[in-house]
Amino acid sequence: MAVENDQILLNLVEVDSSSQMKILYRKLNSSRRLSRFILSLMSVVGLTTLIGTSVGGQSEPLVDLPASPQDHPTTSAAIYLSNLNGQFRSARQRIANDPNDATAHKILSKLYYLRGQYRVDLDEIQQAVAHASACLKLEPGDTVCLLLRAKQQLTLHRFELSRADLERAKSLGMGAKVVAAIEADLNWNAGRYAPAIAAIRHAAATHPTLWTLARLARLEHDLGNFEAAQKAFQTAEAAVTSVDPLPLAWLNVQRGFHYFTRRKLAHAVLFYTEAVRRLPDYVLAREHLAEALALQGQVEAAVEHYERIVSQTPHAESLAALARLYRRQGKPAKADALKQHATQRYDTLLQSYPEAMQWHAAGFFLGIGQNPERALTLLERNVTLRPTSESSMALAHAQLAGGGQVDACRSLAQAYAISPAPANLRRATPELFARCGF
Amino acid sequence: MRHQMFLTIAAVTFALALTRPTAAADHIDGPSTTNDPPTDITDLYVFPSPEHPDRLVLVMDIFPNAGASAWFSDALEYRFRMRPVSISGTGADASFKVADQEIVFSCTFTNLIEDGDLKTQHGSCKTTPQGELEVTVNQIVTERDYSVSGVRVFAGLRLDPFFIDAKGIVVSKHTGKLSFTGVNSLNGLNCLSIIFEFDTAKFLPNPKGMYGVVAEIRTQGKKPILLDTFGRPEVTNVILNNATFDKSNKAIDVRDLYNRQDLFGEPGAYAEAIRSRFNANLHRLDSLDGNIDWPMTDDVHPLTNLHMLDFTVIDLAKPVGTGSWFEIERAIVIGDHQHETGGGRWLNDDISDLQYTFLIARGRENIGDDVDQATKPATNRFPYLQEPLK
Numbered sequence: 001m002a003v004e005n006d007q008i009l010l011n012l013v014e015v016d017s018s019s020q021m022k023i024l025y026r027k028l029n030s031s032r033r034l035s036r037f038i039l040s041l042m043s044v045v046g047l048t049t050l051i052g053t054s055v056g057g058q059s060e061p062l063v064d065l066p067a068s069p070q071d072h073p074t075t076s077a078a079i080y081l082s083n084l085n086g087q088f089r090s091a092r093q094r095i096a097n098d099p100n101d102a103t104a105h106k107i108l109s110k111l112y113y114l115r116g117q118y119r120v121d122l123d124e125i126q127q128a129v130a131h132a133s134a135c136l137k138l139e140p141g142d143t144v145c146l147l148l149r150a151k152q153q154l155t156l157h158r159f160e161l162s163r164a165d166l167e168r169a170k171s172l173g174m175g176a177k178v179v180a181a182i183e184a185d186l187n188w189n190a191g192r193y194a195p196a197i198a199a200i201r202h203a204a205a206t207h208p209t210l211w212t213l214a215r216l217a218r219l220e221h222d223l224g225n226f227e228a229a230q231k232a233f234q235t236a237e238a239a240v241t242s243v244d245p246l247p248l249a250w251l252n253v254q255r256g257f258h259y260f261t262r263r264k265l266a267h268a269v270l271f272y273t274e275a276v277r278r279l280p281d282y283v284l285a286r287e288h289l290a291e292a293l294a295l296q297g298q299v300e301a302a303v304e305h306y307e308r309i310v311s312q313t314p315h316a317e318s319l320a321a322l323a324r325l326y327r328r329q330g331k332p333a334k335a336d337a338l339k340q341h342a343t344q345r346y347d348t349l350l351q352s353y354p355e356a357m358q359w360h361a362a363g364f365f366l367g368i369g370q371n372p373e374r375a376l377t378l379l380e381r382n383v384t385l386r387p388t389s390e391s392s393m394a395l396a397h398a399q400l401a402g403g404g405q406v407d408a409c410r411s412l413a414q415a416y417a418i419s420p421a422p423a424n425l426r427r428a429t430p431e432l433f434a435r436c437g438f
Numbered sequence: 439m440r441h442q443m444f445l446t447i448a449a450v451t452f453a454l455a456l457t458r459p460t461a462a463a464d465h466i467d468g469p470s471t472t473n474d475p476p477t478d479i480t481d482l483y484v485f486p487s488p489e490h491p492d493r494l495v496l497v498m499d500i501f502p503n504a505g506a507s508a509w510f511s512d513a514l515e516y517r518f519r520m521r522p523v524s525i526s527g528t529g530a531d532a533s534f535k536v537a538d539q540e541i542v543f544s545c546t547f548t549n550l551i552e553d554g555d556l557k558t559q560h561g562s563c564k565t566t567p568q569g570e571l572e573v574t575v576n577q578i579v580t581e582r583d584y585s586v587s588g589v590r591v592f593a594g595l596r597l598d599p600f601f602i603d604a605k606g607i608v609v610s611k612h613t614g615k616l617s618f619t620g621v622n623s624l625n626g627l628n629c630l631s632i633i634f635e636f637d638t639a640k641f642l643p644n645p646k647g648m649y650g651v652v653a654e655i656r657t658q659g660k661k662p663i664l665l666d667t668f669g670r671p672e673v674t675n676v677i678l679n680n681a682t683f684d685k686s687n688k689a690i691d692v693r694d695l696y697n698r699q700d701l702f703g704e705p706g707a708y709a710e711a712i713r714s715r716f717n718a719n720l721h722r723l724d725s726l727d728g729n730i731d732w733p734m735t736d737d738v739h740p741l742t743n744l745h746m747l748d749f750t751v752i753d754l755a756k757p758v759g760t761g762s763w764f765e766i767e768r769a770i771v772i773g774d775h776q777h778e779t780g781g782g783r784w785l786n787d788d789i790s791d792l793q794y795t796f797l798i799a800r801g802r803e804n805i806g807d808d809v810d811q812a813t814k815p816a817t818n819r820f821p822y823l824q825e826p827l828k
Contacts, residue, residue: 069659070659070660071659071660072657072659073513073657073658073659074513075476075511075512075513075514076512076513076549076550078549078550078552079509079510079511079512079549079550079559082507082508082509082550082557083476083501083504083505083507083508083509085505085507086504086505086506086507086508087503087504087505087508088505089505089506089507090503090504090505090506090627090628091505093506094626107503241657241663241665242474242477242665243474243476243477243511243513243514243657243665244474244476244477
C-alpha cells in the first residue's frame, strides 16, 4: 500500500505546478517515512484516489527519493571545503620544501582532480595531470600515479594517453579489478560496447560499490532499461556509508539526470536540489538544477542559480545558459555581454582542451553561439575521436538542423548500426527515423 | 547534446578509490577511510597524565595528513569506549575476559561558524554516565574547567605524534627480508586530535583496575554506521594488509571489514576471514629475520587469538611509560612472569620497534626500523601533543 501511495505522490510531483511541488518536496525531504505517513493520511481522506485519477497514465513502479540528511548525514560543505583547502596548503608547502617529493605530487594530483570535478574546472584537472606526471618522473613505476593520470586523461578525453597509462599500470602488476572501470569507459568511448557492457555488469556484480553500481545504473539508463537503472541507483545510494558530501551529491546529480533526460523535470529537481543542499557550490549540481528549473518555467530561480555559478567561476555552459535566460527576460545588453564572454571562454577551452570541449562547444555554437558551421566541424571531429552511437546521433541532429538531411541520415544509420540499444534509439528520436525513412 | 558529454565525463571518472601513498599505525588503513580521510582514526593512546598521575588520558588521532587547517566532521560521533578486563589465560591460551560494563567518552561537533577569515567550531563532549561539556576546537581548557567537571578535553589540530618507516615494512613484507630505510613516513604531518583527561576515581568503577580501551568513529543520524575502529596500533596496516600469503582469501582487503567491527562485541560474520589473514600475515612477519620464532600448528599462528581481541590494555595499578606498550600481552603470552608495567600506550613509545621485536624475533633480539621519534616528541604538559605545523 505504501508503495502505491508513494507512486501516486510521485505522479503528482511529476505533473504539478512548481508551488505544489515545493510543498511536497519540503515534506518529502524531512524523511521518507514522513512522506509515507503523509500519504497514508491523504489516503484516509480520499485524496489519493482523486490525485490518482487526475494523473493517470504515468507509471513509475518504484518509490524514488533522495536520501534525506536524517537518513544519511554528510559533512557540511564549509567543513569539507576548509579541510580540502588545508590539505592543498599542506601539500603545496611540502613541494615548496622539496620539489622532488613524489608523495606530495601524488597528493596534490589527487586534490586537484577532486577539486576540478567539484568546480567543473578543466584547468584544475590539467594541474592534476601535471602533478601526476611530476610524480611519475620521480617514480616511473608508481602505479598509483599512473592510474591517477589515466583517469585524469580520460576526463579530458585524451583516450590514447589514458590507455597508454593504463596499459603501463597493468604491465607493472596493477590488478584487473582496479583498472576495470577506466578500461570499460575507454572501450565505451571507442564504440566497443560489448566488452564495456560486460565489464560494467561484472564489476557491479562482483564488487558492488557506489561507483560500480552507479555506473551500472547509467548503463541501464543508456540502454533504456529505466526501471533497472532506478533500482541500481537506489542500491548505489544504499552502498554509500561515507559522510563525505561529494559522492552522495554526485550520485544525486546522476539520478536527477536520469529523470531529466526523460523530461521528468520535477523528479530531476528533487535530486538536483538535494545535491545542492549538500554541497551548495558544486557546479555540476547547481547548473543542472538551474537548467531543470528553466525548463519548468522558473526562470528567475534559474537565473539566480546561474548567476551564483558565474560569480565564482567562468563556467562556459552556465555563461551561455544565463545569456539565453537574460534574453528571455528582455535584457538583451546583459545577454549579449554574457554571450561574448561565453564565446571567449569556449575559444579558450577549445584551444586548451579540444578533445574534452568539442562536443560541449558544439552545443553552444548550434544555439546561442550562432555558428552552426563551426558546430558541425566540432561534431565531426568528435565522431572521429569517439566513434560512438551517441556521437553520431549528435552529429545527425546538427546536420539536420543545418539542412543536410542526406548527411544526417548517413550519421543516423551509422549510429543505429553500432548502437547497443537501437530500439531505444528509435524510440527516443522517432521523427528523425521517419525523415530518414527507416 | 551536452548531457551526453556530461555523462561520459562525470560518472566515468569520479571514482576516487586510489590508495594513499603512506600507511602507518592505522593511518590510511582501508579503502573506505582512505577515500574519506576525516573518518580515519590513525591512533589511540592511553596513559596516566604526566602532570596528575591520578588522571587517565585518552587520545584519539584522526585524519592523516590533515593539512594546515582541519576541522571535525559535523556528521560524525567520535567515541572512546572502556571496559574492565581481566587476564583469562596465559601461554598458548593467552586471552582477556571483557566485562559488560562500559564507560564512554564521546564528542560531536558543530558546523563552522565563519566570521570573515575567522573560523570557529564547537564541540559537545559527553562522559557516560556523568555529563556533558562544551569545547571550542583548538582551544586548550584550563585547570579551572577541570576542577568543575573532573575532566578536561582538547579537540583540534596537532602534530602527528606517530613515527614509522611505513615504506620499509611494506617492502620487507613484500620481499621477505627486513628492508628498512630509516625515514619517518609521517614527518611533518598534522592530524586532528581528541584528548580526554579525567579523574579515574570519579569516572571508573575501579581506579586501580585493568581496562580495555577502543576508539570509534560512527555516523550520526537515525541509524549510526560504524566507520572506523582502533584497538591496537598497526593491526590493519602492518598485520592485516596484503592478501598474498593468505591461503583462503587472496581477493578481499579485509581491512574495511575489520574496521567496522565492534571490537568489544561477538566475532562478526567475517571473523574467519580475518582470522585467516592474521594467521598468514603474522607468520610472514615472523619469517622476516630468517627464523621462525612462532611455529604454526595446523596453519594457526599462536598469536592470532590474542590479536582477535583488539583493544589497548592498561593496568592502572602499575606504571606506564616508554616501552610499556603491549607489555601485559607479551608477559601473558610468554607466561613465565607477571606483567611489570601498566601497558597502555604513551605518546613517545616506539611502537614499531616493540612490535617487530616481539612478532619477528619473539623478543630474543631487538628489531627496529631506525625511526625512533616523531617529528617532535610529545611533551609532559596538557594536551601533550605538539602544536601543528602551519
